[in-house]
Amino acid sequence: MKNPYQIKLKDNSIYSIGDPFILRYNGRYYLYPSGLYEEEGIRCFISNDLIHFEDKGFVVEDKILKCAYAPEVIYHDGNFYLCTSPLGNGHYLYKSDNPLGPFKRISENVNNMIDGSFFLDENFNLKFLRADHNGIALLDIENENHLINRKNILPAVSNGWTEGPSLFYRNGYYYITYCGNFLTSTSYRVKVASSKQNNQNYLVQNEPLLISTDKDFHSLGHNSVFLGPSLDDYYLAYHSLVNLENDGHFRYLNIDRLSFSNRHVSCNPCEIEQSNFIRPDFECFVDENNLLIKDDFYLSKDSTKQKFTIEYNLKGNNTLVFSYQNSNKYCSIELEDNLIKVYENNILLVSKKLSINFNNFHTLRLINDSKLEILIDNVPIISLKSVNKGRIGYKSLTGVSYTAFINEANGSLQTKETTYVPNIIECKSTNGNFKNDYLDEAYIVLKQNKKVNYKIQTKNRKIRLVYLLLKSTSKGKILLTCNKSKKIININPQTDEYEFINYYLDELMINTGILSIKLLEGNVSFKRIIIKDKIKNNFTQEEYHFTKPCLIQSFDFEFNSFTRNSLFGLILNASNYSSHSSNNEPKYMGYLIGFINNLLVIEHVQYGKTRIYDKPIDIKLHQKYNLKIYYYNSILKVYLNGEQIIQTTLNYDDVYGYGGFFINREADVQLTNYKEETK
Structure with a gap:
């Protein structure tokens, strides 16, 4: 596989893939991108391996779907629901019994801005996320076609417009990914926040999950997150942007793996050829030829190891078998209508009624590590003590489909990748x-x-x-x-x-x-x-003068007058400069150590400012001062006229980048004698 993907239509022309949403269903992948301006519908591309995508044409056509922004699809208890915001003018909801449609409209315009996204909560209630002026909002879906009970669950933290939310669950945490600020900005990026609860208390990671402002690879964003073929990896689907000569743009699909260290998650965008996606240790679309018949069960020929992830896909009441070692030593799950029962060696461990019906198609995933976690349609429903290794299988093959296991769990495959x-x-x-x-x-x-x-x-x-x-x-x-x-x-x-x-x-x-x-x-x-x-070149853009990384930087300054919005200072560990008008000042990531009139400030910069430290200084007009900084291994020392006045630790992830200086247009100040000691 290699980013960016070239997704082709049936006529072999390359299709622009913006705001890619990938649905995993019954072992296959369904890609739904934004519609083009001249189209009145939404296309789908299907893949078995996430490498080759087949154009399946329009899954919905409707005159109101001209330039349908950011379609997303979810499966919920027998139906597929699709949402989109044509030209960003509110949302419409659609429904089908097949991921390939045809989808039929079930609502008028339910408004709620742009970039709607579905999510199933712990009680299988269908929820709706969307962009909001104040961050990301979560709403209830009532009677399939009304949005109610709006709640802001994540403040605006991209220092500007925030959009494109996606919410997923993994190993005890809920993760929201979101993007900003504007899709044509080179610094269009993805950020991430996590919580133990799906509707509150999200902690935002300091660094963007995904960003690149490089000339040939930039404007990365509007992602979706999905489970990979291995059953143990999660991937980020996102678009990159290429500017066209006619002032338009073309977008391409990219897919990269997420890496986790418990709660923390990272993603390294890759532009070179990578190995193909890892497959499960056992997988099949079930029939009798794939399985052994033993003790009235249809069992896999191979056994799992102690650590495993299993996926069952089926429709109808059935008994699922796992950890099978012999007729007296195995675990099972009985599914009957809306009731699930879990047994170990024929002893009932738990019984639970659900708000879904097993006469509809469902995906069950079992993750056995330090504990056994059972998920249905990506919703965690049961947690038990860890179980033994063994074969997997079914009591009946009626309604059974894709089935697989891998001898990994909760990201353990990451150590081999x-x-x-x-x-x-x-x-x-x-x-x-x-x-x-x-x-x-x-x-x-x-x-x-x-x-x-x-x-x-x-x-x-x-x-x-x-x-x-x-x-x-x-x-x-x-x-x-x-x-x-x-x-x-x-x-x-x-x-x-x-x-x-x-x-x-x-x-x-x-x-x-x-x-x-x-x-x-x-x-x-x-x-x-x-x-x-390593950074090699200096450059100047607008009010920004970027130099090679420095151990020590200094300049002389003299105020002619104090102005309301004055800001200037020394740049530290700067990266990802982006001049787009949607970005707040300063237009980079890193630090700024300088003055807002007579207030000495240390700011963390990420297309906007977060105050780390400030100290009022008795600055006189028309008098020359010298500002100097020393930075090494997170320690920052700030000197004024040769006297150290601040020492602090910088704890954000901007470890390396350009030095230099910045002065905004409102600052009535003279900067002279800039000096640096290069690392």
């Missing part, structure tokens, strides 16, 4: 001794003279910078290796203001292969590895 760099490598992309911090993010504790290995892939072989998100109490010596390149590095952080800090290791020749870290002495723990390409 390759991470594309430069970017983030999650600590749980290897095997090791893991603990959790107060956020329930995992970190790895290195063992003496033991190394941890990470499989990496990169576009080219070059010297890159390597950082750790390091536990600040770590101290010792490690051996950092990538294939044949090696460095011995002392670990000695100088701050414990935060539990974890960004810590620079060294430059290293990075290429496709194995990146390893070995503890030689002391104690070292970390959450993730961050690999960065």
